[in-house]
Amino acid sequence: TEAELDAIFQQRIEDEQKIEPKDWMPDTYRKNLIRQMSQHAHSEVIGTQPEGNWITRAPSLRRKAVLLAKVQDESGHGLYLYSATETLGVSRSELIAALQDGSAKYASIFNYPAQTWGDMGAIGWLVDGAAIVNQVSLQRTSYGPYARSMVRICKEESFHQRQGYQVMIELAQGSSKQKCLAQDSLNRFYWPALMMFGPHDSESAHSAKSMKWKIKRETNDYLRQKFIDQTVSQIEFLGLEHPDKNLKWNEERGHYDSSELDWDEFYAVINGNGHCNRQRIQHHIKAHEEGTWVREAMAAYKNKHIKAQHVA
Ligand code: FAQ
Numbered sequence: 001t002e003a004e005l006d007a008i009f010q011q012r013i014e015d016e017q018k019i020e021p022k023d024w025m026p027d028t029y030r031k032n033l034i035r036q037m038s039q040h041a042h043s044e045v046i047g048t049q050p051e052g053n054w055i056t057r058a059p060s061l062r063r064k065a066v067l068l069a070k071v072q073d074e075s076g077h078g079l080y081l082y083s084a085t086e087t088l089g090v091s092r093s094e095l096i097a098a099l100q101d102g103s104a105k106y107a108s109i110f111n112y113p114a115q116t117w118g119d120m121g122a123i124g125w126l127v128d129g130a131a132i133v134n135q136v137s138l139q140r141t142s143y144g145p146y147a148r149s150m151v152r153i154c155k156e157e158s159f160h161q162r163q164g165y166q167v168m169i170e171l172a173q174g175s176s177k178q179k180c181l182a183q184d185s186l187n188r189f190y191w192p193a194l195m196m197f198g199p200h201d202s203e204s205a206h207s208a209k210s211m212k213w214k215i216k217r218e219t220n221d222y223l224r225q226k227f228i229d230q231t232v233s234q235i236e237f238l239g240l241e242h243p244d245k246n247l248k249w250n251e252e253r254g255h256y257d258s259s260e261l262d263w264d265e266f267y268a269v270i271n272g273n274g275h276c277n278r279q280r281i282q283h284h285i286k287a288h289e290e291g292t293w294v295r296e297a298m299a300a301y302k303n304k305h306i307k308a309q310h311v312a
Helices: 002-014 027-046 048-052 061-086 092-100 117-138 144-172 176-195 207-212 220-238 263-273 277-290 292-311
Strands: 248-250 255-257
Touching (some): 027 048, 027 092, 027 207, 027 277, 048 117, 061 092, 061 144, 092 277, 117 176, 117 220, 176 220, 176 263, 220 255, 263 277, 277 292
Antiparallel strands (some): 248 255
């Protein structure tokens, strides 16, 4: 019966066995995974836009090459994640349609504009930094293809994080104007980076089930706290001011206490009303339409080969 299958499935999860594409799984597990993994894939792809915008304006050839490689990596992450999601029985075109009609979300952070070169430093350092904290924990997620994609993605994200921090070091140790640029980018990206971890655990619709199924291994608040704690000494090393004036070490908890986030802003952004939501989706639709001939050519080429095989 369904209840027996459910119990066997949950036991496999408890035993830390990976669930593979052809294994039986509850429909709700499959749906929740498709939701999270596809939104993760969309984030990687939409996430290329803020930085892609600066490739032509990088301050040196070396910086341009590094940024280009980073943006290319993010597109690659999108591809691994779409492929991993397709193993759950959904097609790439269905996933893309859900992104474009607004029914699937992507990380809120990518709806903030990248206004200066300093933002390239702050995004690599803070946004990739927050992504790593989340993704390291997802290396142990219960679904095999997702877990394996995270291993490779985390390696690449560490390079991204370091290139961003290096941009910040150069700016922070440069002229007073450069230092101001670094401080301004830190001030703008710090709060949205904290929002990447999602709502408080008490408000998180999916956490309880995702934790039970070990899709998520740590909660939103736990991972956010980890990121807050690790970022303090990185800001100190740069000699910049911490954007959170209420930040205070709490001896008893062994963590930093910090300001409450602006949750109205968070919900406005995830519901489509951030600075760049419309622009990001319009750009995606335009690029997708411009790529129609490539998809058609690939399909025609495949059909030609199938026909040739039949003749032979
Ligand atoms: N933005 O019940 P929960 C990257 C939505 S890293 C937008 O807590 P869950 C690398 C959530 O989807 C970024 N929406 O949900 C990179 C749900 O909506 P739904 C991608 C958010 O899933 C760097 C609702 O709120 N990383 O791209 C956000 O248990 C630089 C209720 O929330 C991942 O996706 C948000 N911040 O926990 C690329 C990691 N937070 O679906 C380029 C994998 C929540 O019901 C450049 N994902 N929502 O309509 C996860 O770990 C989880 O999905 C969470 C959310 C933690 C994001």
